[in-house]
Amino acid sequence: MKVLLIGSGGREHALAWKLAQSELVEELLVAPGNPGIAMLPKTLNVALNVDNHEEILDYVKACGIGLVVVGPEAPLVAGLADVLRANGIPVFGPNKSAAELEGSKAFSKEMMAKYNIPTAFYKICEDVATAKAYIEEKGAPIVVKADGLAAGKGVVVAMTKEQALAAVDDMMGDMCFGAAGARVVIEEFMEGEEASLLAFTDGKTVVPMIASQDHKRVGDGDQGPNTGGMGTYAPAPVMTPELRQKAYDTILKPMVDAMAKEGKPYQGCLYAGLMIKGDSVKVVEFNCRFGDPETQVVLPLLDGDLAEIMLACANGTLDQVKIAWHKRAAVCVVMASAGYPGSYAKGKEITGLNDVSENSVVFHAGTKEVEGNIVTNGGRVLGVTAFADDIKSARDKAYEAVAKVNFEGAFCRKDIAWRALNR
Ligand code: AMP
Ligand code: GLY
Numbered sequence: 001m002k003v004l005l006i007g008s009g010g011r012e013h014a015l016a017w018k019l020a021q022s023e024l025v026e027e028l029l030v031a032p033g034n035p036g037i038a039m040l041p042k043t044l045n046v047a048l049n050v051d052n053h054e055e056i057l058d059y060v061k062a063c064g065i066g067l068v069v070v071g072p073e074a075p076l077v078a079g080l081a082d083v084l085r086a087n088g089i090p091v092f093g094p095n096k097s098a099a100e101l102e103g104s105k106a107f108s109k110e111m112m113a114k115y116n117i118p119t120a121f122y123k124i125c126e127d128v129a130t131a132k133a134y135i136e137e138k139g140a141p142i143v144v145k146a147d148g149l150a151a152g153k154g155v156v157v158a159m160t161k162e163q164a165l166a167a168v169d170d171m172m173g174d175m176c177f178g179a180a181g182a183r184v185v186i187e188e189f190m191e192g193e194e195a196s197l198l199a200f201t202d203g204k205t206v207v208p209m210i211a212s213q214d215h216k217r218v219g220d221g222d223q224g225p226n227t228g229g230m231g232t233y234a235p236a237p238v239m240t241p242e243l244r245q246k247a248y249d250t251i252l253k254p255m256v257d258a259m260a261k262e263g264k265p266y267q268g269c270l271y272a273g274l275m276i277k278g279d280s281v282k283v284v285e286f287n288c289r290f291g292d293p294e295t296q297v298v299l300p301l302l303d304g305d306l307a308e309i310m311l312a313c314a315n316g317t318l319d320q321v322k323i324a325w326h327k328r329a330a331v332c333v334v335m336a337s338a339g340y341p342g343s344y345a346k347g348k349e350i351t352g353l354n355d356v357s358e359n360s361v362v363f364h365a366g367t368k369e370v371e372g373n374i375v376t377n378g379g380r381v382l383g384v385t386a387f388a389d390d391i392k393s394a395r396d397k398a399y400e401a402v403a404k405v406n407f408e409g410a411f412c413r414k415d416i417a418w419r420a421l422n423r
Helices: 010-019 053-063 073-077 080-086 096-103 105-114 128-138 161-173 241-261 295-301 306-315 391-404
Strands: 002-007 027-032 043-045 065-070 122-125 142-146 155-158 184-188 193-201 206-208 217-219 223-226 231-234 268-277 280-287 329-337 360-364 367-370 373-376 380-388
Touching: 002 010, 002 053, 010 027, 010 295, 010 306, 010 360, 010 380, 027 053, 053 065, 053 080, 065 080, 065 306, 073 080, 073 096, 080 096, 096 105, 096 241, 096 280, 105 122, 105 184, 105 241, 105 280, 122 128, 128 142, 128 161, 128 184, 142 161, 155 161, 161 184, 193 241, 193 306, 206 241, 231 295, 231 391, 241 268, 241 280, 295 329, 295 380, 329 391, 360 391, 380 391
Parallel strands: 002 027, 002 065, 027 043
Antiparallel strands: 122 184, 142 155, 142 184, 193 206, 193 268, 217 223, 231 329, 268 280, 329 380, 360 380, 367 373
């Protein structure tokens, strides 16, 4: 089978790395891909305009693609899966109406409220006055979220009332996230430890993956501004077998059933960002795709054929596939460009990429090939990932690999996996 994967980041490199290992996959085409992806066996980057759904459809038909896997949220929220599915093409990834679980935080909260899925209490606000009045009523700490997609930056966790009020002015008054902030969701601040639980689903059967934990703040000890994610590890011990079962019973399965009931069947990867405190597990957010950089640590632990699983999700036969996990651990350390998550330079030559040892993989997130050299082309540049029997060994190996790779202005967090290791 020929597979087309949409996307170009570290998540897509990890997806491609696992898909290329499948015996079902004869050829893997990735649009637009990245230089790391291009080095995988059986794999080719293709220059397609991902925003042009007709162009993608024509290409899929012309090449006889047997499965399309959509990596990022934007094309899903824009309805790429709908166009392909309507033409009989097997797709891994939800339709537009189901991708609204990530595309609109208001929709997501309303679904959770309607189906009693545990989450923070909240109010959807359409204007500044309502938003501010609610903040005055509830006090701080409190969380202000832009309704629409804002590249992971649309959330302000306000420790004071003033910060919350300023966030409302930024989002709704100054429209700092454009139309995405025309509506805001204001919600209760939840205490606890976060974990990401991703699940495969065909719209009926739901199979949770291994739990992982991201590190969203830029600095060690979880200090500084939020980023897209500075590193991950899996499995996350905070997610005990009991909590995992609870998350399945009260969150993942009810949401997939609810979406089917609403006539918006959800198929693909359902990402639940969870807050865990004691034996309570609540939803922070849903995403309609794999996590980045969670994918980089979760998929290497999958003991099975990703293409087979994804095809079963697309065809509604996930109940017939057995999904197992290696009893190992993985740690991913993101190497970023100086200045990230603010502005940063691009085009810095990356060295040492071939020096990392066995049991480590460097996933490319923001790189570009220029005259045979790999150079930086983003804020998050590389996801240096290592596997071992336990988290500590995987962490040590990941940092050994990080030490071999270099580019001007490179930095990373030094404490990835600290919560697991402090236990
Ligand atoms: P999100 O984009 O919704 O994942 O939010 C980004 C980050 O903000 C999350 O990973 C949490 O660390 C934090 N956050 C979001 N909502 C809440 C909440 N209700 N309580 C506490 N922290 C939150
Ligand atoms: N790592 C956070 C996300 O993918 O949304």
